[in-house]
Amino acid sequence: xxxxxxxSTAVFDNVNVISSASFGGKKESEGPLGKYxxxxxxxxxxxxxxxxxxxxxxxxxxxxxxITKADISQSDVDYAFAGDLLNQxxxxxxxxxDLDIPFFGIYGAxxxxxxxxxxxxxxxxxxxxxxxxxxxxxxxxxxxxxxxxPLELGTQRPPSATWTVTGAGSCILSSNGNGPRxxxxxxxxxxxxxxKDAANMGAAMAPAAAEAIYSHFLxxxxxxxxxxxxxxGDLGEVGRELxxxxxxxxxxxxxxNLTDCGIxxxxxxxxxxxxxxxxxxxxxxxxCAYFYKMLCEGKIKKMLLIPTGALMNTTASQQGESIPSIAxxxxxxxxx
Amino acid sequence: xxxxxxxSTAVFDNVNVISSASFGGKKESEGPLGKYxxxxxxxxxxxxxxxxxxxxxxxxxxxxxxITKADISQSDVDYAFAGDLLNQxxxxxxxxxDLDIPFFGIYGAxxxxxxxxxxxxxxxxxxxxxxxxxxxxxxxxxxxxxxxxPLELGTQRPPSATWTVTGAGSCILSSNGNGPRxxxxxxxxxxxxxxKDAANMGAAMAPAAAEAIYSHFLxxxxxxxxxxxxxxGDLGEVGRELxxxxxxxxxxxxxxNLTDCGIxxxxxxxxxxxxxxxxxxxxxxxxCAYFYKMLCEGKIKKMLLIPTGALMNTTASQQGESIPSIAxxxxxxxxx
Numbered sequence: 001x002x003x004x005x006x007x008s009t010a011v012f013d014n015v016n017v018i019s020s021a022s023f024g025g026k027k028e029s030e031g032p033l034g035k036y037x038x039x040x041x042x043x044x045x046x047x048x049x050x051x052x053x054x055x056x057x058x059x060x061x062x063x064x065x066x067i068t069k070a071d072i073s074q075s076d077v078d079y080a081f082a083g084d085l086l087n088q089x090x091x092x093x094x095x096x097x098d099l100d101i102p103f104f105g106i107y108g109a110x111x112x113x114x115x116x117x118x119x120x121x122x123x124x125x126x127x128x129x130x131x132x133x134x135x136x137x138x139x140x141x142x143x144x145x146x147x148x149x150p151l152e153l154g155t156q157r158p159p160s161a162t163w164t165v166t167g168a169g170s171c172i173l174s175s176n177g178n179g180p181r182x183x184x185x186x187x188x189x190x191x192x193x194x195x196k197d198a199a200n201m202g203a204a205m206a207p208a209a210a211e212a213i214y215s216h217f218l219x220x221x222x223x224x225x226x227x228x229x230x231x232x233g234d235l236g237e238v239g240r241e242l243x244x245x246x247x248x249x250x251x252x253x254x255x256x257n258l259t260d261c262g263i264x265x266x267x268x269x270x271x272x273x274x275x276x277x278x279x280x281x282x283x284x285x286x287x288c289a290y291f292y293k294m295l296c297e298g299k300i301k302k303m304l305l306i307p308t309g310a311l312m313n314t315t316a317s318q319q320g321e322s323i324p325s326i327a328x329x330x331x332x333x334x335x336x
Numbered sequence: 337x338x339x340x341x342x343x344s345t346a347v348f349d350n351v352n353v354i355s356s357a358s359f360g361g362k363k364e365s366e367g368p369l370g371k372y373x374x375x376x377x378x379x380x381x382x383x384x385x386x387x388x389x390x391x392x393x394x395x396x397x398x399x400x401x402x403i404t405k406a407d408i409s410q411s412d413v414d415y416a417f418a419g420d421l422l423n424q425x426x427x428x429x430x431x432x433x434d435l436d437i438p439f440f441g442i443y444g445a446x447x448x449x450x451x452x453x454x455x456x457x458x459x460x461x462x463x464x465x466x467x468x469x470x471x472x473x474x475x476x477x478x479x480x481x482x483x484x485x486p487l488e489l490g491t492q493r494p495p496s497a498t499w500t501v502t503g504a505g506s507c508i509l510s511s512n513g514n515g516p517r518x519x520x521x522x523x524x525x526x527x528x529x530x531x532k533d534a535a536n537m538g539a540a541m542a543p544a545a546a547e548a549i550y551s552h553f554l555x556x557x558x559x560x561x562x563x564x565x566x567x568x569g570d571l572g573e574v575g576r577e578l579x580x581x582x583x584x585x586x587x588x589x590x591x592x593n594l595t596d597c598g599i600x601x602x603x604x605x606x607x608x609x610x611x612x613x614x615x616x617x618x619x620x621x622x623x624c625a626y627f628y629k630m631l632c633e634g635k636i637k638k639m640l641l642i643p644t645g646a647l648m649n650t651t652a653s654q655q656g657e658s659i660p661s662i663a664x665x666x667x668x669x670x671x672x
Contacts, residue, residue: 003463004414008438010464050655078340079523086649087423089443093526093647097660102344102523104451105647105662107425107441115440119455126462127339128346146651187415187438190429311429311441313422315482319386324433326441 003125006219009186012125017332018177021065022289023058025140025166031266036289037167038065044141044166052086055139058168059084059095063135066170070131077101078129081119083112085138085280087146092135101133110234111188111309112136113169113284114328118185120173130175137168138279147314148198160200162236162262162278169284180295184331186216190311192324198317202239202275205308208325209235210246212306216329217252224254228300231291233283233307233327234262236275261286283307298336305330339461342555345522348461353668354513357401358625359394361476361502367602372625373503374401380477380502388422391475394504395420395431399471402506406467413437414465417455419448421474421616423482428471437469446570447524447645448472449505449620450664454521456509466511473504474615483650484534496536498572498598498614505620516631520667522552526647528660534653538575538611541644544661545571546582548642552665553588560590564636567627569619569643569663570598572611597622619643634672641666
């Protein structure tokens with residue numbers, strides 16, 4: 001008997017999120033969620049010599065803090081599932097170098113945190129692990145340099161652009177202990193509706209988010225008001241509007257329970273971030289800093305988190321390819 | 337009760353490799369394993385307009401053929417676990433776009449095939465899936481361009497260099513059906529011994545291979561002659577010699593059962609490939625084309641495959657970083 005509902009939803013009996021840790025940069029500290037982030041620094045280099053090395057350090061420190069807050073040691077962590085935005089997932093590879101933990105590197109662009117929770121939950125509920133580490137991170141400066149333009153050029157950003165979140169979020173999932181439960185995971189397929197504008201990731205990812213959300217409600221048979229909070233990863237304002245249209249076409253309507261981690265992360269008016277936050281750290285930091293605490297305190301009872309990822313690379317874009325995207329839906333339930 | 341032995345070895349009751357498919361380029365067709373590869377093409381572009389698009393096509397066609405050979409349809413595949421060498425795992429992202437399968441993107445450099453089998457086996461044995469697709473691929477021309485020098489420069493390769501395998505290998509794992517079983521998986525940690533030479537990946541990866549092999553024999557309590565064949569992924573000749581030294585330091589000695597997929601893939605004398613083959617496709621194609629058939633025919637009864645990956649990126653190398661590596665050990669048993 002498979003532990004599955006419908007085509008793509010895995011069901012878990014006993015997966016608990018027993019700790020979370022969140023790290024962010026200056027802009028994140030000044031945003032609406034800033035006060036919830038465990039550690040922020042004004043230094044974009046975080047004391048290192050490059051943005052990339054700073055991204056590695058955010059990754060490593062968030063992972064270590066999640067382990068410490070779970071009151072376990074590195075040797076108690078059976079597996080780590082982690083990824084980031086640097087080419088060849090460099091932040092996680094170099095970040096994991098100092099941690100003595102069997103490691104699965106994953107890549108789902110900005111959906112990576114959702115993928116890490118999905119695979120971590122399977123490892124625990126499948127009885128291959130007692131504790132797993134799930135981490136994802138990104139860095140605005142490193143991402144702009146790698147995907148778009150060097151910051152030194154001062155390139156103007158179009159209104160549809162989002163702002164890559166600097167920082168990292170990390171969780172420990174466990175078969176023991178308390179904390180919010182992960183009850184289901186709906187795994188996305190690669191969706192490509194032909195969007196080619198790398199400065200409009202929200203439009204590229206909205207169809208993948210719609211697909212994952214629709215599949216989740218189809219597989220579980222739930223109504224859209226089942227969740228107190230349904231939060232996509234980093235669609236931003238343009239992507240969210242498209243998402244609402246796409247969901248309405250499928251007969252799904254949300255009242256006030258639909259939001260987006262990227263929209264929550266920054267204050268558009270005062271922070272000049274245009275459409276909102278993005279990057280692997282967007283859903284990771286928003287969840288680990290804010291939503292996790294709301295679930296622990298019972299202020300949110302049921303939540304669906306849908307990290308969203310745009311899977312292109314610069315070579316593919318230069319060769320005229322469109323942007324394939326993916327999203328995974330993770331269902332949480334508070335204990336209290 | 338965890339399905340685990342020791343620190344890092346997961347144990348499976350019922351995971352069967354029910355099909356394999358292998359695709360390769362011209363050089364692969366001319367090597368010792370050429371006659372075992374399902375499909376080879378003399379065209380490095382594989383009918384496409386770029387090497388990257390060819391890599392995507394290899395990935396897609398291998399995945400489709402593995403599904404066809406398993407006598408199932410795409411909708412019977414619960415999850416795909418796949419990755420490749422292009423930045424942001426582009427070959428798998430674009431390759432999966434045409435397949436209607438929930439997708440987990442993974443990145444372990446040239447260890448990716450081992451990681452896909454590991455996670456696929458966990459999904460099946462954890463009862464989250466009946467069938468999973470595991471695919472990994474790479475392309476010599478795309479990899480040289482991305483990681484080292486454009487081919488047009490005609491840069492001379494040092495004797496320690498390996499040759500990235502062009503092609504893709506794909507398997508279907510299932511809880512049903514026949515075929516060789518995956519019995520255990522030992523998951524590697526990130527290991528970095530300080531090697532910085534991007535033209536000597538064998539040296540960078542040998543310590544990770546040694547760590548995974550040592551952990552596997554420690555966790556299982558087996559002797560080194562338990563396996564008919566112990567095959568690392570792509571250490572090549574320099575890396576294999578280092579591996580033997582590192583294993584001897586830990587008290588592990590192999591007689592004639594230790595080989596390397598990269599060494600098996602090409603004929604060093606006639607093919608001018610220096611140390612051997614490498615890339616995600618190296619262990620994937622060697623296993624799917626050759627070792628899988630040997631296991632099916634009972635010519636190999638017990639096998640340990642240890643795909644090896646170098647986790648650096650070019651930015652990290654340019655910033656003076658060394659090359660972190662990882663390896664995963666996958667144990668197979670023939671039915672007959």
